[in-house]
Amino acid sequence: DQQVKQNSPSLSVQEGRISILNCDYTNSMFDYFLWYKKYPAEGPTFLISISSIKDKNEDGRFTVFLNKSAKHLSLHIVPSQPGDSAVYFCAATVFQGAQKLVFGQGTRLTINP
Amino acid sequence: KAGVTQTPRYLIKTRGQQVTLSCSPISGHRSVSWYQQTPGQGLQFLFEYFSETQRNKGNFPGRFSGRQFSNSRSEMNVSTLELGDSALYLCASSLEPSGGELFFGEGSRLTVL
Numbered sequence: 001d002q003q004v005k006q007n008s009p010s011l012s013v014q015e016g017r018i019s020i021l022n023c024d025y026t027n028s029m030f031d032y033f034l035w036y037k038k039y040p041a042e043g044p045t046f047l048i049s050i051s052s053i054k055d056k057n058e059d060g061r062f063t064v065f066l067n068k069s070a071k072h073l074s075l076h077i078v079p080s081q082p083g084d085s086a087v088y089f090c091a092a093t094v095f096q097g098a099q100k101l102v103f104g105q106g107t108r109l110t111i112n113p
Numbered sequence: 114k115a116g117v118t119q120t121p122r123y124l125i126k127t128r129g130q131q132v133t134l135s136c137s138p139i140s141g142h143r144s145v146s147w148y149q150q151t152p153g154q155g156l157q158f159l160f161e162y163f164s165e166t167q168r169n170k171g172n173f174p175g176r177f178s179g180r181q182f183s184n185s186r187s188e189m190n191v192s193t194l195e196l197g198d199s200a201l202y203l204c205a206s207s208l209e210p211s212g213g214e215l216f217f218g219e220g221s222r223l224t225v226l
Contacts, residue, residue: 009153034214043117043203043217044156089156099210100169103148105155 003027004092006104015113019077023090023104026071030092030102035064035075038087038106047088048075080111115140117206117218125224131192134221138185138206144168145187146215147179150201159202162187163210191223199225 005024013019021035031052036044050057050064050073057064063076073092077084090104118137126132138145146169147159158171162181179189185206191198201222205215 006155036215036217041219043205043219044215045217046214049214091156100158101146101215102158103156105153 002105003030004090004102004104006088006090006107008107009105010108010110012110012112013080015082015111016079019075019080019084019109019111021075021077021088021090021107021109023073023075024071025073025092027092027094027102028068028071029096030094032093033064033066033073034091034093034101035062036089036091036103038089044089077109080109082111082113085109085111117204117216119202119204119218119221121221122219123222123224125226126194127226128194128196130194131190132194132223133188133190134202134204134223136187136189136204136206136218138187138204139216142206142208142216143185144207144210145181145185146205146207147187147189148203148205149173150203150220151199156203159189161210168210194225196225199223 034049035047037047038044048062065074087106087108089106120135144163146161148156160179161169165181176192181187201220203220205217
């Protein structure tokens, strides 16, 4: 049961343009959402997060939007840079007996010069 | 501050064998989680340990086990290896359990032949 879904396995964007990565979830009890970025041969690193009580959080070129009614999360990167090429995972936390972190399948973003 | 250290980085085993992977968390972090990454499946949660106690377990067969030591170092073991166990095994640490922001190691790449 994939509670957090990233339906696009890959995305290709031109340098300087906006990259939009999407994530859908099914569990309305998720209370905190995060994005992680992963380069090859490295572990994922935390990028940005948003609480379920907010609908937007911005950090430099990165903005995360949360639409609770649609159970949809998106990450906007603008402007996109070649160094942004990586796999992006969205994740969500929920308390199910114990606090649990659930990851999506990941989206491979490629920024073309 | 040293990051999360995983050993070994790469290993090759044959079906039926068993393997032990090690993880040293960031100093001061008491929570350690393990994830399996395979193409198309994203990061699948294996288990989480906090203060030597398993707090959470994912949907993996009993062949997958783990433990945490008093110094917060953790090991995971996979017995009777199957071809499908080939994956990148990632360890992550955090100050508190499932606090959201995890710090990942570079992973142990297991290949089962």
